[in-house]
Amino acid sequence: MIAVRTPRMTETAIHSIKLTVRDLNLHYGSKHALQDINLDIREHKVTALIGPSGCGKSTFLRTLNRMNDLIEGVKISGEVKMADRNIYAEGVDTVELRKQIGMIFQRSNPFPKSIYENVAYGPRIHGLSNKAEMDALVEKSLRQAALWEEVKDELGKNALALSGGQQQRLCIARALAVSPDVLLMDEPASALDPIATAKIEELIYELKNRYTIVIVTHNMQQAARVSDDTAFFYMGKLIEFDATERIFTSPKERQTEDYITGRFG
Amino acid sequence: MSAGKRSIFRALQGRLVLVIAGGSALFCIAMVFWILGTIIHGGISHLSWEFLTAAPSGGMTEGGIFPAIIGTFFLVIIMSLVGVPFGTVTALYMTEYASRTSLMVRVVRFAVNTLAGIPGIVFGLFGLGFFIQFMGGGLDRLFNGGQLHWGQPTLLWASLTMALLTLPVVIVSVEEALRTVPRDMREASLALGATKWQTIWKIVLPQSMGGILTGAILAVSRGAGEVAPILFTGAAYFLPDLPNELSDQFMELGYHLYIMATQSPDVEKTMGIQYATTLVLLLLTFTLNFSAIALRARLRRRRVPV
Amino acid sequence: MTEPNNPRPDFSKSGPPGSLSLRNRSGRSRRFWEGALEQGIRLVAIICVLIIFLIFVFVFKEAAPILTGKLQTTHAVVEDLGEMESYGEAPEETELHVELVQREAGEGEKLDLPHLAGPTWQPTSLTPRFGLLPLFVGTLKVTLVALLIAVPVGVMAALYTASFAPKWVKEIMKPTIEILAGIPSVVIGFFALVILASLLQSVFGTQYRLNALVGGLALSFAVIPIIYTVSEDALATIPRSLTEASLALGATRFETAWHVVLPAALPGVVAAALLGLGRAFGETMIVLMATGNAALLTPSLVEPVRTLSATIGAEMAEVVFGDTHYTVLFFIGTLLFLVSFALNALAEIFVRGFLLKRFRGMAS
Helix, strand or coil: CCCCCCCCCCHHHHCCEEEEEEEEEEEECCEEEEEEEEEEEECCCEEEEECCCCCCHHHHHHHCCCHHHHCCCEEEEEEEEECCEECCCCCCCHHHHHHHEEEECCCCCCCCCEHHHHHHHHHHHCCCCCHHHHHHHHHHHHHHCCCHHHHCCCCCCEHHHCCHHHHHHHHHHHHHCCCCCEEEEECCCCCCCHHHHHHHHHHHHHHCCCCEEEEECCCHHHHHHHCCEEEEEECCEEEEEEEHHHHHHCCCCHHHHHHHCCCCC | CHHHHHHHHHHHHHHHHHHHHHHHHHHHHHHHHHHHHHHHHHHHCCCCHHHHHCCEECCCCEECCHHHHHHHHHHHHHHHHHHHHHHHHHHHHHHHHCCCCCHHHHHHHHHHHHHHHCCHHHHHHHHHHHHHHHHHHHHHHHHCCCCCCCCCCCHHHHHHHHHHHHHHHHHHHHHHHHHHCCHHHHHHHHHCCCCHHHHHHHHHHHHHHHHHHHHHHHHHHHHHHCCHHHCCCCECCCCCCCCCCCCCCECCHHHHHHHHHHHCCCCCCCHHHHHHHHHHHHHHHHHHHHHHHHHHHHHHHHHCCC | CCCCCCCCHHHCCCCCCCCCCCCCHHHHHHHHHHHHHHHHHHHHHHHHHHHHHHHHHHHHHHHCHHHHCCCCCCHHHHHHHHHCCCHHHCHHHHHHHHHHHHHHHHHCCCCCHHHHCCCCEECCCCCCEECCHHHHHHHHHHHHHHHHHHHHHHHHHHHHHHHHCCHHHHHHHHHHHHHHHHCCHHHHHHHHHHHHHHHHHHHHCCCCCCCHHHHHHHHHHHHHHHHHHHHHHHHHCCCHHHHHHHHHCCCCHHHHHHHHHHHHCHHHHHHHHHHHHHHHHHCCHHHHHHCECCCCCCCCCCCCECCHHHHHHHHHHHCCCCCHHHHHHHHHHHHHHHHHHHHHHHHHHHHHHHHHHHCCCCCC
16 A cells, blocks of 8 residues: 655646655664655656755655665665656666756855866766867856856856855756756755845746756745645655645645744754 | 871972973973984085085095985885875775775774884885795796896885885875865765766865875885885995896985995094985985975865865 | 757657666676776775785795794805895806705704794804894893883873973974974984984993993884874873863862873873884884894893894895795794784774773763
8 A cells, every 4th residue: 555645736647757756765774764755756846845854855855866875874665766767776877867867965065176177077977078069068057057147257267266156056057967857956055145045946946947856945935935846754754745835825734734834843 | 287288299299290291292302303403413514416416436435325315216206106006096995985894994904004013124024025036036937037137136126115115104194185075075976977986086086186195295205214124125235327227226315324324434434424314314204294294284274164 | 848958869868758778888888897996996905905914924934944944054155145245246146055055955953942042143153043032132122221211201291292281382292293203213223323322321331332222212212203192192082071070079180180191091001002112123223223233142231232123134135045044034024023913903902992992982
């Protein structure tokens, strides 16, 4: 018996499902960090993962591109399907997988290289060496990340000289340059000031036309503003998953209501 | 009354501990100043451009130390070319591939600690038994029809012996440098679909370059100051020519000093040469050490913010 | 919706549905190379471990004839060879010696344990004696002097920096010790030879300039940095709560340092002494230059001595490969290896097993 949670919305039929998570369990040492997670992530939509610190939302996000594989002592069971292929099946190449599912981290982490080299890093390791194509791709990625106008005259500048918000958008451009299908964002604006945050949110809204986005946030307003669907995690469990509107206006679970009304967390 | 006596006793006891402990610290500082002062004082007057660029003459009682400087240079260069890549790869294994708590890492760490504790003279014996007798002798039997060419003390075997001796220094420095590269950087690269090796080659190693350089410099400094391992693996008393092949013997600063101080035909006459040679050796190792310390301090400062 | 925004087909997300290329051919070859690289890197790490074994095996291998009793004596020839300054240029003669050796092998004398433990070290005389006792005693004397100086000085200096020293003194101490550690041992040996020896002779009026006392004092300079560094590390692991508890009970800073901090760090101090002992035991150049190198068997500290390590350093360049003398020198090397190995392991046990365990879980 699988209790599958899918947003009860009319659009469900129209938009196909991008990622299907079934019976996902994650153990970290003796800790059962994720318990029986089932949910569907819709294509070209923004799915927000919310919940108090330590509830497992970031851990869950990292299971979607198998970044948890890098951490010792993590055991994962269950399935995450993308286009009917379980990404945890034997023989799946995590390198190919991560090309298709990009990730933006909480702390912006540009490489200590030039702006250009940061964006070109991904395509280059995947074999693109033509200078003209690379230039075009760098420009396109920076444009998509709404950073082009600000940096087009100083592409050779060290990325670490950029402001925090610019660095984070550079990281987004860097992820876009390898043309992923899905973008995972782990509290991408938590370290930014309100203006930079607004820019990132605007960008997310733009990007969802082309990409499927999953975003972890503990800013409830942000979840309400940018997302289509919202999943509420608490103590390693998925408590409620529904269209964002419904979660924020008429949550079915008591814990969800307590959390979004600020009674805990 | 007795309380007063006791407090005086306590105060005296405290004074005594302080005097002994402070005196010990002072002793260390004084010794360093004494040694350095003596050598600088004794050597500086004899130090000249000619001394650095001329070969010994007059039956090693006159002239300079040029061949010894060159020999030392060759020794540490060949040593680094072998030891630094080897140590770097080992450090890579420890930080990037093996789990920090795995048996293999503990075994390698134990091996590195042990290697660091083995006396230099034992390395010399190993060089003689393994490199000269086993490797060199084997090469001669195989390719030279038993003619002695590699099966004797050479620059190559001395350098390899020294590379082993300095390996722990390299491994420890590089490991420290690799561990300072934030996990963020590795994750960012892997999340872009880079493989582990691509991540190491393009992100981790470039960011650890300073640490690797520090390790190399410290190893060179250590290698330039060690004499015991080369006593019978390649250093020569006096050679009319500079080494121009790996199978040649060579002169070396520390060995030269040892020879001049203990086996010179006229120790009194060459005292100036001895002091100046010591001074050159000290300047060389300290310059290397200080640049390593400065480099490391700069690297540490750089990674503090975030 | 999916626009052709990709410069290369590799990156394309288009394609027949369900054919997400989670596996592909280039992936397979790439994974092969990744795997090969990882194995190669692991191999290098394994070689690192093997080197330790190799060192032991090859040093021991040359010493093995002592245990198997298959020794070769060529002392008559050694006398000739001893005249030569550079033995590296004498390949043909070595060949010749080997023949001689084989002819003489039958009459090789027996080198048993009583002989090795004997009181005379005369390896190049016509009737060579390989008694290691004077070398052991010499090593013991020099090491003892060195540790008697270095342990108190190193430990107390570390205690001073850890517990009492004002900040500026701390800032001087660290580089000072680093400088001391960075002085090549041949330089310390030279200093002992030309300065310390004369000074001690004029102060104590000793008969010999170079003796165990001079060697031990010089050796202590090389040992102090190790003892200081390891002790300081040990003192730094003492939790602040422990010192504060003592101070709160009304103990003075000195009482706290002497009765609480130092005893608590004792395993670390013991480890420091063990590592210092290892260094002193194996150090070659200093003793080679400063002890006079006479294999005398006396209890006096002011007579020349010859240590185990210096014996190898001084004599190895002048022996014939494979000769008894050569074998005995390698036997000494094996002893040095084993002792330094054991001391290191023991020190590690003291630090890990006793010191760190003692304070595990305590807030520091």
